[in-house]
Amino acid sequence: MTIKPSAYLRCRAGKGWLRGLGALVAAAALLAAAWVVEFECAVSPHKLPLAAQEFLAEHYPQQTPALVERAYDDFRITYEVFFHTGAHVRFSCRGAFRALDSRQLPIPAAIVPEAVRAYAAKHYPGAAVTKLEHERREWEVRLSNGMELSFDDREFFLTGYDD
Structure with missing residues (x-):
């Protein structure tokens, strides 16, 4: 017997990598901005x-x-x-x-x-x-x-x- 996840769960699980990639890009942008900051x-x-x-x-x-x-x-x-x-x-x-x-x-x-x-x-x-x-x-x-x-x-x- 196999349990199939609902369509909602399949849709949300497929976009998790996209959120992770977005967070990684945002962190890289903040680090790059901090790298050039000098005061x-x-x-x-x-x-x-x-x-x-x-x-x-x-x-x-x-x-x-x-x-x-x-x-x-x-x-x-x-x-x-x-x-x-x-x-x-x-x-x-x-x-x-x-x-x-x-x-x-x-x-x-x-x-x-x-x-x-x-x-x-x-x-x-x-x-x-x-x-x-x-x-x-x-x-x-x-x-x-x-x-x-x-x-x-x-x-x-x-x-x-x-x-």
Whole structure:
């Protein structure tokens, strides 16, 4: 004996895949829209994560930030601090140092990793580090003489340079 579903049930069961496909397309559209969303807004320096506030107090005690921005880009929140001298520092959402660009002014030596300082002093005497950026597994460094160097962050060997 076979039980046949009613015509109503057969009709509803056949369109279930269509609803599932519609939900999948809607989710993909929302994800694509969120992927390109980026925004920046000014915040008070007191809204910086504690680690970032301590970093600034230690390395830039005499300077007051001109602007502090909180940015959301590529599903990450970052903070960027701009000074009146033209320098700016970027932090992760937890306040970890990510980048510092001081234009032509030297970066405080305590911020630059020792291996980078030693390499720059040996091969480019008299040149100061003016930009320092840590991305994934690499340190990118710009010197005051225009040289741009890249170092592996684990063993600190030179991975590239651009003059």
